[in-house]
Amino acid sequence: MKYAMFSHVQWPETKSPEQAYQEVLEQVQYAEELGFESVWLAEHHFTRYGLAPSPLMLGAYLAARTSRIRIGTAVIILPLHNLVMLAEQVAMLDVLSGGRVDVGVGRGEPHPSLWANMNIPRENSEERFQEALDLLPQLWTTQRLSHQGKHHDINDITVVPAAKQTPHPPIYMGISWNEDRPREAVDRGHRIISGVVLDVEEHLHMRDIYDTHAAELGLDLRAWDCPMFVHTLIADSKQQAVDDAREGLMWMYNMIDFRRTVHHGSDMHYDFPTYFAEHPDPSFTMDRITNKKSLLGTPEEVATTIRKLNRECGVGYYGCDFGFGGLPHAKVMRSMERFGREVMPRVDEN
Numbered sequence: 001m002k003y004a005m006f007s008h009v010q011w012p013e014t015k016s017p018e019q020a021y022q023e024v025l026e027q028v029q030y031a032e033e034l035g036f037e038s039v040w041l042a043e044h045h046f047t048r049y050g051l052a053p054s055p056l057m058l059g060a061y062l063a064a065r066t067s068r069i070r071i072g073t074a075v076i077i078l079p080l081h082n083l084v085m086l087a088e089q090v091a092m093l094d095v096l097s098g099g100r101v102d103v104g105v106g107r108g109e110p111h112p113s114l115w116a117n118m119n120i121p122r123e124n125s126e127e128r129f130q131e132a133l134d135l136l137p138q139l140w141t142t143q144r145l146s147h148q149g150k151h152h153d154i155n156d157i158t159v160v161p162a163a164k165q166t167p168h169p170p171i172y173m174g175i176s177w178n179e180d181r182p183r184e185a186v187d188r189g190h191r192i193i194s195g196v197v198l199d200v201e202e203h204l205h206m207r208d209i210y211d212t213h214a215a216e217l218g219l220d221l222r223a224w225d226c227p228m229f230v231h232t233l234i235a236d237s238k239q240q241a242v243d244d245a246r247e248g249l250m251w252m253y254n255m256i257d258f259r260r261t262v263h264h265g266s267d268m269h270y271d272f273p274t275y276f277a278e279h280p281d282p283s284f285t286m287d288r289i290t291n292k293k294s295l296l297g298t299p300e301e302v303a304t305t306i307r308k309l310n311r312e313c314g315v316g317y318y319g320c321d322f323g324f325g326g327l328p329h330a331k332v333m334r335s336m337e338r339f340g341r342e343v344m345p346r347v348d349e350n
Contacts, residue, residue, distance in 0.1 A: 001306070001310050001316060001317075001318065001344075001347055001348065002037040002038075002227075002316060002317045002318075003035070003036045003037055003317075003318055003319070003320065003344065004036060004037055004038045004039065004040055004072070004227040004229070004317060004318070004319035004320065005027065005028065005031040005036050005038070005039045005040070005319070005320055005321075005322065005336075006039070006040045006042075006074060006196065006227075006229040006319050006320065006321045007024050007027070007028075007039065007040070007041060007042070007052075007321070007323055008042045008044065008049060008050040008051075008052075008252075008321075008323075008324070009021065009024050009041070009042075009050055009051040009052045009058070010048070010049060010050060010051070010251075010252065010255075010323070010324065010325055010326050011048040011049075011050075011051045011326065012048065012251055012325065012326035013048075013272075013273070014326065015326055017051055020051050020326070021051070021058070021061075023323070023329045023332070024058075024062075024323070025061070025062060025065060026329070026333070027322065027323060027329075027332060027333065027336065028062050028065075028066060028069065029065060029066060030333060030336055030337075031069060031336065032066050032067070032068055032069040033340075034336065034337075034339070034340030034341075034344075035340065035344065036069060036340075037069070037070060037317070038069060038070035038071070038072050038102060038227070039062065039069055039070070039071060039072065040072035040073065040074035040102075040104065040193070040227070040229070040319065041055035041058055041059060041062075041071075041072070041073055041074065042055065042073075042074055042075065043055050043073065043075065043076055043077050045080075045114055045117065045118070046113055046114070046117055046265065046266040046267065046268075047111075047113075047255075047259060047266065047267045047268070048255065048267060048268050048272070049252075049255050049256070049259060049267070055073045055076065056073065056076075056089050056090065056093055059071040059073070059093055059097075059101070060093050060096060060097075063093065063096060063097035063100060064096075068100075069100070070100045070101070070102055071093070071097055071100050071101055071102070072101075072102035072103075072104055072172070072193075072227075073102070073103055073104045073105070074104040074172075074174065074193050074195065074229070075104040075105050075106035075172075075174035075193070076103065076104065076105050076106070077105075077106060077107070077108040077109075077114075078105050078106070078107070078108075078128070078129050078132040078133060078136075079107060079108055079120060079125040079128035079129050079132065080108065080118055080120065081132070083132050083135055083136065083139065083152050083154075084139065084154060084157055084159070086136075087136060087139035087140060087159050088159055088160070090103055090140075090163065090169060091140060091159050091160075091161055091162060091163040091169075092161060094163040094164045094165055094169050095161050095162075095163070095164050097164075098164065099163075099164035099165045099169075101163075101165070101169040102169060102170050102172060103136075103169050103170065103171050103172065104171075104172040104173075104174055104193045105129075105132075105133065105136070105171065105172070105173060105174065106129075106173070106174030107125055107126060107129040107174075108122075108125055108129075109259075110122070110260075111259045111260060111262070112260075112262070112263045112264075113259070113262045113263055113264050113265060113266075113267070116263060116264045117264060117265070124151075127150065127151070128151045131149050131150060131151050131152055132151075132152065133171075133173075133188065135147060135149075135152060135154065136171070137167075137168055137171065139154070139157065139159050140159060140162070140163050140167070140168035140169075141167050141168055143158045144156050144157070144158055145157050145158070170190075170191060171188075171190045171191070172185075172190060172191045172192060172193045172226065173185040173188070173190050173191070173192050173193070174192075174193055174194075174195065175192050175193070175194050175195075175206050176194070176195060176197065176198065177198070177202065179206070179209055181206075182206050182207070182209040182210035182213065183209065183210075183213045185210060186210055186213045186214045186217065186219060186221055187213075187217075189219070189221070191221070191225060191226045192206070192207070192210055192223065192226045193226060193227055193228075193229070193319075194206055194207070194226075194228045194229065195229055196229045196230060196231055196293065196321045196324070197256070197284075197293070198228075198293070199288070199292040199293055200228075200230060200292060200293070200295075200309075201292065203228040203230075204309075204313050204315075207223035207226070207228065207313075207314065207315075208223075210223045210226070211223050211314065222314070222316075223314060223315075224314050224315070224316035224317070225316060225317060226317060227317040227318070227319040228315060228317070228318065228319055229319035229320075229321055230293070230294060230295050230318070230319065230320065230321065231245065231249065231289075231293060231294035231295070231296070231321045231324050232294070232295045232296070232302070232320040232321060232322060232335070232339065233245045233294070233295075233296045233322070233327075233331075233335050234297070234298070234299055234302060234334075234335045234338040234339050234342070234343065235296070235297070235298065235335070236298065237297075237298060238296065238297040238298065238301060241296035241297050241298075242290050242296050244327075244331055245290065245294065245296050245324070245327070246286070246290075247325065247327075248323075248324045248325025248326060248327040249286070249289050249290065249294065249324060249325055250276075250282070250286065250325070251276070251325035251326065252324050252325040253282040253283075253284045253289055254272075254275070254276050254279060254282045255267075255272070256282065256283075256284075257279065257282050257283050258270075258272055258275050258276075258279075261275075299338055299339075299342035299343050299346065300346065302339070302343050303342075303343045303344075303346035303347050304346075306318055306343065306347050307346070307347045307349075310347065320336075320339065322335055322336055322339075
């Protein structure tokens with residue numbers, strides 16, 4: 001069983017950006033000490049929901065302060081990027097980190113302010129995504145690449161430096177509720193990553209689609225090797241874990257709803273506290289969040305569930321979102337400690 005850590009680098013009103021970044025650094029360093037395989041960072045723009053407009057820049061900072069843990073993106077929003085520059089930056093980070101980069105990519109969120117602020121029509125984001133995904137591996141593996149497409153023109157380009165990993169850093173396609181995405185990932189020979197907004201059963205359904213399609217095509221691809229990310233918190237009892245998680249989870253899921261109402265600019269300039277007070281129940285109910293989207297409980301309870309996911313559901317790579325909603329740093333670190341010291345050994349027991 002492999003373990004990953006995931007972070008939105010969320011920025012509630014009680015924290016400064018400097019504090020949020022420092023806490024993530026300490027959490028990633030501790031994850032490496034505890035034996036986690038990787039950390040995954042989400043790209044977000046103009047929002048308190050996530051403070052990593054450049055997950056590669058944050059990844060470089062983390063890579064310089066660690067020695068072993070892999071640095072993943074979950075996800076880079078491909079339609080927003082100059083593709084040649086992105087390929088260069090990923091390759092550079094791969095060299096600087098000693099070949100520790102995993103590249104998760106996606107189409108991007110539906111929130112209207114993102115596309116309006118970037119001056120990119122969301123209605124063509126899917127074709128932008130598909131063309132970019134065609135070209136990205138070629139940029140890392142082809143010298144003097146040329147391409148004239150609808151959204152990308154590449155003229156005699158050789159990416160410098162070359163990535164350290166060969167043939168290129170692993171590519172993971174982000175999936176949510178679109179059942180075509182797992183099949184597309186298989187067709188392209190890529191792995192998948194599934195985000196924290198999915199219910200655990202939805203994660204498993206998407207992974208089954210991936211495995212079934214790979215088996216139909218006779219390809220050596222398995223969701224076993226793909227991380228699924230779940231809100232995770234360890235406490236002395238299930239009720240204590242739910243109580244500790246409540247404020248952070250409510251902030252996060254209310255923020256998801258709130259961002260849909262912001263059509264331009266940054267959501268930090270709007271009155272989120274008032275929105276939160278007037279909408280105490282997000283579109284995702286608290287019962288669903290805590291019981292279907294999260295794994296909250298004692299070390300024994302959490303280990304039992306993860307062992308079942310591993311033994312019965314084909315999950316070989318479990319991803320923990322420990323710091324959701326700006327959860328207090330001390331609680332995150334304590335939860336991480338108990339997960340590493342008490343949960344992980346139990347999962348490995350016969």
